[in-house]
Amino acid sequence: MRNRAVVALFVAFLLSLPALAQQSSSTPSDQSQAASQSTSTQSTASGESATGKAPLQYESRQGFWGKINPFARKKYVQRQTQPIRDRVNELDELTAANSKMIKDTDARAQQGIQMASNKANEADQHAVDAGNKATQAQNTATQANTRLTTVENVVNNIDQYKSTNQTEIRFRPGQTVLSQAAKQALDQMAEPVKSQRGYIIEVQGFSSGKGQTAIATSRKMADAVVRYLVENHEIPVYRIYVLGMGNAPVQTASADNGEKPKRMSGGRVEVSLLKNDLEQLASSGTTQQ
Numbered sequence: 635m636r637n638r639a640v641v642a643l644f645v646a647f648l649l650s651l652p653a654l655a656q657q658s659s660s661t662p663s664d665q666s667q668a669a670s671q672s673t674s675t676q677s678t679a680s681g682e683s684a685t686g687k688a689p690l691q692y693e694s695r696q697g698f699w700g701k702i703n704p705f706a707r708k709k710y711v712q713r714q715t716q717p718i719r720d721r722v723n724e725l726d727e728l729t730a731a732n733s734k735m736i737k738d739t740d741a742r743a744q745q746g747i748q749m750a751s752n753k754a755n756e757a758d759q760h761a762v763d764a765g766n767k768a769t770q771a772q773n774t775a776t777q778a779n780t781r782l783t784t785v786e787n788v789v790n791n792i793d794q795y796k797s798t799n800q801t802e803i804r805f806r807p808g809q810t811v812l813s814q815a816a817k818q819a820l821d822q823m824a825e826p827v828k829s830q831r832g833y834i835i836e837v838q839g840f841s842s843g844k845g846q847t848a849i850a851t852s853r854k855m856a857d858a859v860v861r862y863l864v865e866n867h868e869i870p871v872y873r874i875y876v877l878g879m880g881n882a883p884v885q886t887a888s889a890d891n892g893e894k895p896k897r898m899s900g901g902r903v904e905v906s907l908l909k910n911d912l913e914q915l916a917s918s919g920t921t922q923q
Contacts, residue, residue, distance in 0.1 A: 795834060795908035799823055803859055805901035807842065810854040812862055820859065823907060824867040835863065835874045836906040843881055851901060853878030859903050 801823045803816040812820075827833055839856030841848045856876045863869040 795910050797906050798833075798909050799907040801905045803855075803903040803905065805855050805903070807901065809901070810851070810858050812858055816859075817862065820862055820905065821867075823905060824863055824869060827869070827907065828867065830909075832911070833873065833907060833909045835869065836904075836908060837874060837876045838904045838906075839876075839878045839901070840882065840903070841878075841880060841901045845880075849878050849880035851878075852880050852903075855901050855903050859905060 801819050803812070803819060805811075805813075805816075827835075837856045837859050839852035839854075839859075841852035841855065843851060853876070856878055860871075860874050860876055863874065864871060
């Protein structure tokens with residue numbers, strides 16, 4: 635009996651040791667837990683945590699077997715390190731999100747810079763085009779002013795004709811038929827004027843004799859010349875002016891020296907090509923175009 639009592643007391647003593655150790659360590663652990671809770675509350679309130687969560691807390695209560703077992707168990711280690719791993723993963727996700735935001739911001743900034751550069755280049759091109767158009771408009775205005783001045787001069791002198799070519803056609807006495815030499819002379823004078831404008835042809839007939847007979851003869855010779863020009867060279871009739879001068883004296887260079895004009899014997903026709911500045915205006919307009 636005595637041995638049994640001793641064994642029972644010894645077993646009871648061994649069982650009471652963990653309880654005493656837990657009670658002795660409960661006060662410091664409670665204080666550390668309270669301190670950690672206050673610290674976590676302050677850090678949470680101040681927003682010092684990068685993830686916005688409370689700091690990790692150390693698990694102070696390990697249970698009965700945690701006090702007795704001197705070796706760390708696998709589950710215990712996993713339970714203690716799992717919050718750390720979770721927090722590290724959260725920090726990695728936060729870092730990746732921040733990196734993505736930075737890249738997106740940089741991409742938008744580069745895109746904005748490129749768009750601004752393109753707009754600036756486009757504005758420069760528009761400015762160059764506007765300058766070119768202004769220069770072209772100035773040149774057009776200058777050309778128009780020059781042409782207007784030329785047109786005014788031509789209009790003012792539209793009835794001023796100048797002799798550019800003159801041909802004399804000889805007839806035998808009493809005849810009004812053109813000879814071969816007369817036809818060749820008319821061909822040389824009429825051929826170049828087909829494509830021209832601003833010209834007239836003056837045809838004056840002269841004949842020997844007196845009175846109306848000489849006038850009628852000179853008119854017949856002039857009509858022969860006009861008929862040839864109209865039929866063979868298609869000269870418009872409205873460009874030809876015909877006059878039978880009869881036996882009127884011919885103005886020669888000697889008349890300017892005070893000598894009397896001489897009367898010509900036989901028949902002849904003077905054909906004069908007269909032009910104004912209209913041809914010059916047409917040629918200048920074609921050149922400008």
